[in-house]
Amino acid sequence: DIVVTQSPDSLAVSLGERATINCKSSQSVLYSSNNKNHLVWYQQKPGQPPKLLIYWASTRESGVPDRFSGSGSGTDFTLTISSLQAEDVAVYYCQQYYTTPYTFGQGTKLEIK
Amino acid sequence: EVQLLESGGGLVQPGGSLRLSCAASGFTLSNYAMSWVRQAPGKGLEWVSGFFYTPGGIHYADPVKGRFTISRDNSKNTLYLQMNTLRAEDTAVYYCAKAVVNYWYFDLWGRGTLVTVSS
Numbered sequence: 001d002i003v004v005t006q007s008p009d010s011l012a013v014s015l016g017e018r019a020t021i022n023c024k025s026s027q028s029v030l031y032s033s034n035n036k037n038h039l040v041w042y043q044q045k046p047g048q049p050p051k052l053l054i055y056w057a058s059t060r061e062s063g064v065p066d067r068f069s070g071s072g073s074g075t076d077f078t079l080t081i082s083s084l085q086a087e088d089v090a091v092y093y094c095q096q097y098y099t100t101p102y103t104f105g106q107g108t109k110l111e112i113k
Numbered sequence: 114e115v116q117l118l119e120s121g122g123g124l125v126q127p128g129g130s131l132r133l134s135c136a137a138s139g140f141t142l143s144n145y146a147m148s149w150v151r152q153a154p155g156k157g158l159e160w161v162s163g164f165f166y167t168p169g170g171i172h173y174a175d176p177v178k179g180r181f182t183i184s185r186d187n188s189k190n191t192l193y194l195q196m197n198t199l200r201a202e203d204t205a206v207y208y209c210a211k212a213v214v215n216y217w218y219f220d221l222w223g224r225g226t227l228v229t230v231s232s
Binding site (some may be wrong): 001038040044048049050051052055061065093095097100101102103104105106107 | 148157158159160163172174175177212216217218219220222223224225
C-alpha cells in the first residue's frame with residue numbers, strides 16, 4: 001500500500017498570512033501514461049463531509065478561491081493558502097488515487113493564531 | 114440538484130450486520146465510479162470500497178475484505194454497502210462519494226451515516 005504522510009499534524013497561522021501543508025507519499029504517484037500526479041487535496045470543516053479543493057496535485061476545482069494552490073511532483077506535495085481567511089479553518093487531507101487502496105494522509109488541522 | 118444521501122446507519126452489536134444505502138439524485142450513478150469512505154470518531158478518512166462501472170471493477174480495503182460487499186441498483190440509482198461480521202473498529206461515519214469519470218478522486222460526497230458497533 002502507498003502510505004501518505006502529512007506534516008505538520010496541526011498548524012496555527014495569523015489571518016492574512018501564508019499557510020503551508022506538506023504531503024509525502026511512500027512511492028511516486030506520477031503516472032507515466034498521462035504524466036500526471038494522482039494526488040488530491042480536500043478540506044473538511046466540522047460536521048461536514050470533505051470538499052474537493054485541488055486535483056492532479058495542482059488543478060484547482062471550480063469555485064475554489066485562488067488563494068488555494070497545490071504544487072509538487074512524484075512523492076512530495078504542498079498545499080498553500082496564500083492569505084489565510086477565517087473560513088479556511090478546517091482539517092486538510094491529501095489522498096493518492098494512483099492505485100488501490102486509495103490512501104489518505106492523516107490530516108492537518110489548520111487554526112487561526 | 115446533484116446530491117448523495119446515505120441511510121441505514123445505527124447501533125449494532127459486534128458480529129452483527131447492517132446495509133447502508135446511498136441514493137443519488139441529479140445524475141446517473143451507473144455512469145460513474147463510486148466509493149464508500151469512512152471516518153472513525155475524531156479520526157481521519159479511510160477509503161473502504163469502490164465500485165467501478167466496468168466488469169471486475171470492485172475493490173475493497175484489506176480491513177473489510179471478506180466482510181463488506183459493495184453493490185449498485187441502477188433502477189433505483191442507489192449504491193449499497195452490506196456490512197457483515199461487524200467489529201468495534203468499524204465504528205465510523207460512512208460517506209458515499211462519487212468519483213470523477215475514470216479516476217478515483219471524489220468531487221461529490223454525501224453527509225454520511227453513523228455506524229456504531231457496540232454491545
